[in-house]
Amino acid sequence: MKKFLVTIIIITAIFSSLFIYTNNQSKKIAINQNKNKISTNKKQKKETSKTEIKQQNILLVNKQSKLSGNYTPQNLRVPNVKFMNSSDPNVRQMENEAATALENMFAGASKDGFTLLAVSGYRPYEYQKKLYDEKVEKDGKAEADKYVAEPGTSEHQTGLAMDLLSTEYTSLDDGFMNTNSYKWLLENCGKYGFIIRYPKDKENITKYNFEPWHIRYVGLPASQEIMNKSITLEEYLAEQNASK
Ligand SMILES: [Zn+2]
Known part of the structure; x- marks a missing residue:
């Protein structure tokens, strides 16, 4: 009977540690996936702001930055x-x-x-x-x-x-x-x-x-x-x- 009890305790211990381990692993995976998501978001954000600047396309004209004689704006x-x-x-x-x-x-x-x-x-x-x-x-x-x-x-x-x-x-x-x-x-x-x-x-x-x-x-x-x-x-x- 004692032996039986000990076996049960050992089995329960093994199962619960296995459960904790797998649970932690899946949490880790989830965290990593989230990290990836965040970094992709950041990357996308950076790329958008770069394009925004390009799209702004602000024309600089001053004494150093000259327009050619035939530059005529559209519309x-x-x-x-x-x-x-x-x-x-x-x-x-x-x-x-x-x-x-x-x-x-x-x-x-x-x-x-x-x-x-x-x-x-x-x-x-x-x-x-x-x-x-x-x-x-x-x-x-x-x-x-x-x-x-x-x-x-x-x-x-x-x-x-x-x-x-x-x-x-x-x-x-x-x-x-x-x-x-x-x-x-x-x-x-x-x-x-x-x-x-x-x-x-x-x-x-x-x-x-x-x-x-x-x-x-x-x-x-x-x-x-x-x-x-x-x-x-x-x-x-x-x-x-x-x-x-
Ligand atoms: Zn003026």
């Missing part, structure tokens, strides 16, 4: 917004997506009580060349380079930029920065895909003087991030490249 159209009376009808177009964003932004400003006025959008290479040559002739190259982009280096050739003012202030100069319309722009343009392209105190990076009136379409979410962080497009793109 240009005149945005359905108010223009300054003095605005040249030949330079009112924008690339379609940017034009829609501009319309939305003007409508948003209007809701908040500001009447924005568009001044100058897409300028072909030849038009920019004429502007630049005239300025050089008038004030010399050094002065011209501060205010007028050399042909091929103007964002206005991209169809993604617009100079704008408001009924509050209608001269294309620094004074625009003291208006409530400009404050509105600073706070809100990022929500519509736009940035203040040549901000104050960033001249060393953009190589342009502060231009409160010049906005550039980069699209969301880039615009929001650039405006929230008060950085330039150059700094944003450098950050994106560093995190790739």
